Amino acid sequence: MHEMSIAVQIVDQVVELAGQNNATRIDEVVVEIGLMQLVVPEALEMAFSVATESTLAEGARLKIVEQEIEAVCRDCDHRYKPRIDCYLCPQCGQANARIVAGNDIILKSVVCETEQEAQLP
């Protein structure tokens, strides 16, 4: 449900990065999204296409990579991969998980075109 605000934050960062690299156009954006963010990929793609309108990223492809959930048990320090609906520690049986992955939204890479590249034959 918060895909639009995520899309706006992605576009802000991508456009800033493109500016630093003197890009004239952005072709592709890769983001890794934690399963606990409960993002619906289709909704994010739609929001991204709206958020990129009239920016350097207009028309860019958005690639979404899933990030699995990883947790460390606060009781026994065991590191494990819980399912989104069950956080029981396989070692001690408690559900006292400190989430170390699966809650992030990470910008991984941006493919863009610079002025010099555009001038190449």
Place this chain on the structure above:
Amino acid sequence: MKINVVENVLKANDAVAEANRRRLEQVHLLAVNLMSSPGSGKTTLLESTIPALGTDFPCAVLVGDLQTTRDAERLGRAAVQATQINTGKGCHLDAAQVAEGLKGLDLERLAFLFIENVGNMVCPASYDLGEHVKAVLLSVPEGDDKVAKYPVLFQGADVILLTKIDLIGVLDFDRDRVLDDISKLNTRAPIIEVSSKTGQGIDKWLAWLAEQRKQRVETLE
């Protein structure tokens, strides 16, 4: 050209949240982020919590809603500083909105800040506001299947309040099912059954709040 980056998209929010947390800790204030579906009794719980904390523990509330100032007006009647944040189309509060809300509060004289999030069981779970503890509410009329349907919210809770517990006798609400679902997600958070109407369990909630603030202040000293 391809630019490889590994940058957290939520870093802007997280940085503001951390600044909020430090600002609140400077004045020994405990911030509680209240999250639940709309109509589960967040505002009503605060209406009974704040007068009960009394003059020993002055409170303020930042309350988020898409529209209207109704909640702030209700809480204002409980003689508390209450600031409404209208998120417009936003389905959750973010740290910048809280930072803005803090500017209007006299933080030095407060013991607790309650941040009443937008009623929603999905999006608020993803945004750190700078709170110290997360309180998640589930009201009996919502039904006993909600914990399993919204696991992320309950997994991250520091305390879980079963509200409107006075209705448990008249509704088909399977308490054991709820407790069993919570036990797979979160064995750390205490579960407190409360009714703002009858006052049941409010003393336990107040004791939990006081203990959290005491622990927090002790770690700062």
